Amino acid sequence: xxxxxxxxxxxxxxxxxxxxxxxxxxxxxxxxxxxxxxxxxxxxxxxxxxxxxxxxxxxxxxxxxxxxxxxxxxxxxxxxxxxxxxxxxxxxxxxxxxxxxxxxxxxxxxxxxxxxxxxxxxxxxxxxxxxxxxxxxxxxxxxxxxxxxxxxxxxxxxxxxxxxxxxxxxxxxxxxxxxxxxxxxxxxxxxxxxxxxxxxxxxxxxxxxxxxxxxxxxxxxxxxxxxxxxxxxxxxxxxxxxxxxxxxxxxxxxxxxxxxxxxxxxxxxxxxxxxxxxxxxxxxxxxxxxxxxxxxxxxxxxxxxxxxxxxxxxxxxxxxxxxxxxxxxxxxxxxxxxxxxxxxxxxxxxxxxxxxxxxxxxxx
Numbered sequence: 001x002x003x004x005x006x007x008x009x010x011x012x013x014x015x016x017x018x019x020x021x022x023x024x025x026x027x028x029x030x031x032x033x034x035x036x037x038x039x040x041x042x043x044x045x046x047x048x049x050x051x052x053x054x055x056x057x058x059x060x061x062x063x064x065x066x067x068x069x070x071x072x073x074x075x076x077x078x079x080x081x082x083x084x085x086x087x088x089x090x091x092x093x094x095x096x097x098x099x100x101x102x103x104x105x106x107x108x109x110x111x112x113x114x115x116x117x118x119x120x121x122x123x124x125x126x127x128x129x130x131x132x133x134x135x136x137x138x139x140x141x142x143x144x145x146x147x148x149x150x151x152x153x154x155x156x157x158x159x160x161x162x163x164x165x166x167x168x169x170x171x172x173x174x175x176x177x178x179x180x181x182x183x184x185x186x187x188x189x190x191x192x193x194x195x196x197x198x199x200x201x202x203x204x205x206x207x208x209x210x211x212x213x214x215x216x217x218x219x220x221x222x223x224x225x226x227x228x229x230x231x232x233x234x235x236x237x238x239x240x241x242x243x244x245x246x247x248x249x250x251x252x253x254x255x256x257x258x259x260x261x262x263x264x265x266x267x268x269x270x271x272x273x274x275x276x277x278x279x280x281x282x283x284x285x286x287x288x289x290x291x292x293x294x295x296x297x298x299x300x301x302x303x304x305x306x307x308x309x310x311x312x313x314x315x316x317x318x319x320x321x322x323x324x325x326x327x328x329x330x331x332x333x334x335x336x337x338x339x340x341x342x343x344x345x346x347x348x349x350x351x352x353x354x355x356x357x358x359x360x361x362x363x364x
Contacts, residue, residue, distance in 0.1 A: 045326070066079065066123075080112070080285050089106055091105055091106040093105070103115065105305065114306060115309075121292055121313070125314070127200065128199055128202060128206075137214065141257055143161075144216065145249075147222075148221070149241070174202070177201070218256065254332040255333035261325070262322055262326075265325075269317055276290030293310050293311055
C-alpha cells in the first residue's frame with residue numbers, strides 16, 4: 001500500500017481539527033436553551049463586553065449627571081449655567097495626581113461647564129440613535145421579510161415603495177425636519193410638541209425613512225433561506241407562514257439584521273452630528289455633540305479641550321455600538337461556531353497517536 005502524501009496528511013489533520021471543534025462546541029451548548037446559548041456566546045465575546053461596558057458608563061453619565069425627563073441630576077451645573085472662569089477655563093481634572101476639580105472638562109469662553117454640555121449632547125445623540133435604530137430595524141425587517149418570503153405582488157409593491165423612498169436625499173430631508181422641529185413659534189399641538197421635543201421628532205421621522213437599505217438586505221437573506229431544506233420540511237409538516245418566518249427563517253437572518261441595525265444606529269449619531277454641525281439640527285439654548293464641535297472649532301488651537309471631549313464621546317459611542325452589534329451577531333447566528341485552536345490541536349495529536357496503535361491491533 002502506498003504511503004499517504006504530505007498534502008493528504010495535512011488534509012486529514014484539518015478534518016480532524018474541524019471535527020474536534022464541532023464536537024467541542026456541541027458539548028459546550030448541549031442541554032442549554034436558545035437564550036442560554038445566546039448569553040453564553042455574547043459574554044464570551046471580549047470586544048462586545050468592552051463595548052457594552054463603555055456604552056453603559058456613557059449612558060449612566062449622560063442621563064444621571066445633568067438629569068433627564070424632569071428628574072434632576074447629581075452634577076451641580078447644567079448646560080446653560082454660567083459661572084466665573086476657573087483656571088482660565090482649562091480642565092481642572094488630572095490623572096496624576098488624580099483629581100476631578102470644579103470643571104473637569106473645562107469651561108467655554110462665557111463660563112459654561114463643558115462636562116454638563118457634553119453630557120447633554122450625549123443624551124441627544126443616544127436618543128436619536130435608539131429611535132432611528134428601533135424604528136428603522138422594525139420597519140426594515142417587516143418590509144424585507146414579507147417581500148422576500150411571499151414574493152409575487154407583495155414583493156412588487158413593497159420594493160417599489162422602497163425604491164421611491166431610497167431616492168429621497170436623506171440629509172436634505174433631515175435638514176428640513178430639523179428646521180421644523182426647532183421652530184419656537186406658536187401653532188398647532190404638533191408644532192408645540194416639536195418645539196419642546198425636537199430631537200424626538202427628528203429621530204422618529206428619520207427612523208421611518210432610514211429602513212430602505214436594511215429592507216433590501218433582509219429581503220435578499222429571506223430569498224435565500226426560503227429555499228433551504230429546513231423550510232421545505234416545515235412546510236411539509238404543516239407549519240403556518242408565521243411560524244416558518246419567526247421560528248425558522250428569522251433566527252437564521254438575525255445576524256444580518258443586527259449588524260445592519262447597529263450600523264444604522266452609528267450612522268444616526270453621525271447624521272445628527274452633521275446636522276448640528278451645519279446648524280440644521282439642535283439649536284441653542286439646547287446643545288448636542290455636533291453643535292459643540294461646530295461652536296468650538298475655531299478655538300481648537302487655543303482651547304483644544306472644547307473640541308476634544310465632544311469629539312471623543314462621538315467616537316466612543318459609535319465604536320461601542322459597533323462592538324456590541326458584532327457580539328450580538330455572533331451570539332444570535334445559529335451557524336456561528338467558535339473555533340478553539342487548543343482543543344482542536346490536542347484532539348488531532350491524540351488521534352494521530354492512537355491511529356498507529358489501532359492499525360497495529362488490526363494487523364495482529
